[in-house]
Amino acid sequence: MIPVRFAQRMQEIEPFSVMEVLERARQLEKAGRRIVHMEIGQPDFAAPQIVIDAAIKAMRERTLGYTPALGLMELREAIAGYYLQHHGLNIPPSRIAVTTGSSAALLLALCALVGPGDEVLMPDPCYPCSRHLVRLTEARPIAIPTDETTAYQPTADMVVAAWRPSTRGILLASPSNPAGTIVEPGELQAICELSGHRGGFTIVDEIYSGLLYEGKAASALCRNPDAIVVSGFSKYFCMTGWRLGWLVAPEALIREVEKLAQNLYVSPPAAAQYAALAAFHPESLAVLETRRLEFRERRNFLFDALRSLGFGIPVLPQGAFYLYADCARFAAQSNALAGQMLEQAGVAVAPGKDFGEHQAHRYLRFAYTRSRGELEEGVERLARMPVVRSALDRSGNTS
């Protein structure tokens, strides 16, 4: 027997290194250590009770077969209603596809839009799946390096400079993972326009748009009706394990997405869709608003605390539940520092290399998806680490 070869693309699709952190954290927990988890990108809250009740009702009363490939029409209508109520946008349900998580929304859009020879722009750092999903389609992800001077987001000028004949469009996230920053509205509008004038697309991942702590949430669709928006129920709605997202796109693209969805996964999970119908109920939204305020409170605490320790976070991020912190003061390689933090202090964080290559060795991503008390304990543990204490001593910072 000759061993089976893998596809060429597999050499460029990397595992999330945060998974290794998580795996090691679990080993340490099994050995009796208590770990403070700041590596995990999912809320510590379950779905609102009314959502769970709706799922249980559907399970009791329905056969739960395949739904339409684009999702239940009632749910597409409910999502349209949400855009009307919260963004003042009138989007027909025919422009909305319900998908198996927001990952699938992005995958479907990319599969319909790009292939071999095409290039897709995206910021570095960004959510690692973005470049891997582009690679999966045999298109090439092209990084636009960003740093704190533009809040880790590309500007229209940077996009113009990066655009080439083979560029088919750009992929943004607002608020972003890992930095939690938004694309400045004027820049967003300019990017949508310059991309459109070149026959390109603008995909904006808005999965964190409900978790905004400054100003009012404004979808890219408010800036440009042709923007392609990826969103879902995982983050703000606290339904990560339910695997339900959505895509808003021009109708012609939704028709292509429907063909792909039929083939890729037949339909999104049925019970999750019936449950999600209850996610927009005032009772659910009231619970989620309380949680948003809690996340804001955690952000404020952790932002101040990490800066006091000497981590570099020049701007308070507006949303999501992450802080992207410069740790160059403590270590040359953030990956090694993440390992030390886990082993010495029992604090788990994600190393910058998960999010790209540009200055990745300088950064760590802290998630504030645990309680205030746990975050406080994490910060205290970090403060006791020799590498942090000696840096604090050198700088004369005694906080």
Add this chain to the structure above:
Amino acid sequence: MIPVRFAQRMQEIEPFSVMEVLERARQLEKAGRRIVHMEIGQPDFAAPQIVIDAAIKAMRERTLGYTPALGLMELREAIAGYYLQHHGLNIPPSRIAVTTGSSAALLLALCALVGPGDEVLMPDPCYPCSRHLVRLTEARPIAIPTDETTAYQPTADMVVAAWRPSTRGILLASPSNPAGTIVEPGELQAICELSGHRGGFTIVDEIYSGLLYEGKAASALCRNPDAIVVSGFSKYFCMTGWRLGWLVAPEALIREVEKLAQNLYVSPPAAAQYAALAAFHPESLAVLETRRLEFRERRNFLFDALRSLGFGIPVLPQGAFYLYADCARFAAQSNALAGQMLEQAGVAVAPGKDFGEHQAHRYLRFAYTRSRGELEEGVERLARMPVVRSALDRSGNTS
């Protein structure tokens, strides 16, 4: 604005035409017609009660966040236990990936194995997603035309004849959709071996393997430990809307699949996984066994009844819940006949063109996923159609 172009591949990815049948059937139902549904490839049964109860318990008691990308280890162990108990196979859980439906199992395996320039063999007719998912990876699906002389399955000789330098492997289904036939065990073994000797893979879709009515279920893994098996909870376990499948593969491939799964969908749905743990409970299997016998009874009825009407089904299919019937006696184009059957008789079936090109115009696929009473009514309605009656009159067949 220049209109956005779609990826080249979208020209070759077709919608299921059965979806148009279903859509038209729903229109007719809204207008007050009663339709007999023989187009739908999903059981008319809900999941066993013990499975539903397990899901409700998980929803009440758990946060339902992301699970590991390859699924809960307990579920991978339970699936391994199922192979041991029902196939006498000792498969370590590390060789099993839980996936978001069996579609995702096939997608993940193909993405890890093939890309531009590669070719994958598959029979024609076959499940249409198979060729579309291959196309999605930028590899080329190559059809091996089959007919009733080999029970719509390829033989080892046919595979040898079709193999080319660019061939990377073969994709089979047993029992198959649309024909419900199995790959003869000796041929299956020979195909696995000849593929392996050429450095190729053999993927076998066994999603219908629990729905076997003749002989004992035997996984391709009994024939060859390197076979890559796609299966899941949708069909035999009556959990279509839960979107849960699995992949059995050599460990090196599972490691690649893990990377892809992290990127493509983070994890399979959580509640469905806790529910599926109960699917292997004796109480669940007893319910499913009763249903299998019911499907067999339906198959026997529909096989005889359609042959009496003059449809050509030369061999009794061993499994799944489909009959692939030659209707050349009634119409030159099965697609047009399917339309007539729906409009005139209110009977919905899937046209052959959904499953390939080889003689597709001669065939219709009948699903026996409705009650015996409904199937009887469907057959009576067909018997009254002028096109069927006149063909019966011509042949002197009076049954």
